[in-house]
Amino acid sequence: MTRPPTAAQRRVIDAADPVTGRLRGTETQLAALVKRGLAFRHPRPPHDHFLTPAGHRTRESPPEVPEPVVEVPTTAGVFAARIGGEETAVVTGPARTREVHSAWQGLLELRRMTNPDGSVERPCGWERTHLVRAAALALEAAGHRPAGPDAEGYRVRTTPQPEAVAVRDPDGAALRACAGTLERAGWQVSEHNEPRTGASYLLASPRRT
Structure with missing residues (x-):
């Protein structure tokens, strides 16, 4: 395969002229596309590069995007975002900070690659299916502390609403502060009170525009 x-x-393929398939990129990028059969170099000056039929098919098909690091199961040695309330103690320190930062940057890159306009300001499809x-x-990436067995903090849970x-x-x-962080991360947030206890909580859903 x-x-x-x-x-x-x-990105070079997607930026090709929609009619002619003319490509713009570095010589290295264009040569790599030619080698893979996705582009060809016109024999006449100025020797522009154009998409081959395979290149056109590639542009018309959705990009194959690997699952981001945050998606993998919570098996030993694999990163998982802290939703709060886990039975194990909250892990802190430089190593955890680096892991969380790397996962967040990976998610921003996934937004850039999968949102139609390339926006990183708005949640992507993966986030909508892993709320x-x-x-x-x-x-966690913004520095909020998740609740653990030895300390209070945030807890994120599902709701009967399909996207909240x-x-x-x-x-x-x-x-x-959590509300402000989620709003800056592209979420729509509203504050509510529990009917029985009166305790405040947030409802958050990924913003679409």
Whole structure:
């Protein structure tokens, strides 16, 4: 099976002229596309490069995007966003900070690659199908502390609403800070009160525009 084009090659292909298939890129990028049969070099000056039929098919098909690092199961040694309330103690320190930062950057790259306009300001399709993990990653990446067995903090949970999660934190100031973080991460947030206890909580859903 032929390997899919790299992200850089895919950008060159997607930017081709929609009618002629004329390509713009570095000599290295264009030569790599020619080698893979996705482009050809016109024999006449100025020797521009154009998409081959295979190149056109590649442009018309959705990019093959690997699952981001935040998607993998919570097996030993694999990163998982903290949703709060886990039975194990909250892991802190430089190593965890690096892991969370790397996961968040990976998610931003996934937004750039899969949102039609390349926006990183708005959640992508993966986040809409993994609401709890996506919201938790946004919070942890911004430095919020998840609840653990030995400390209070945020908890992210599913709700009956198809595209919304609930975020709770007994500290009102921390809860409002969580709302600001999620809004900056592209989520639509509203504050509500529990009918029985009156405790505040957030409803957050990925913004579409």
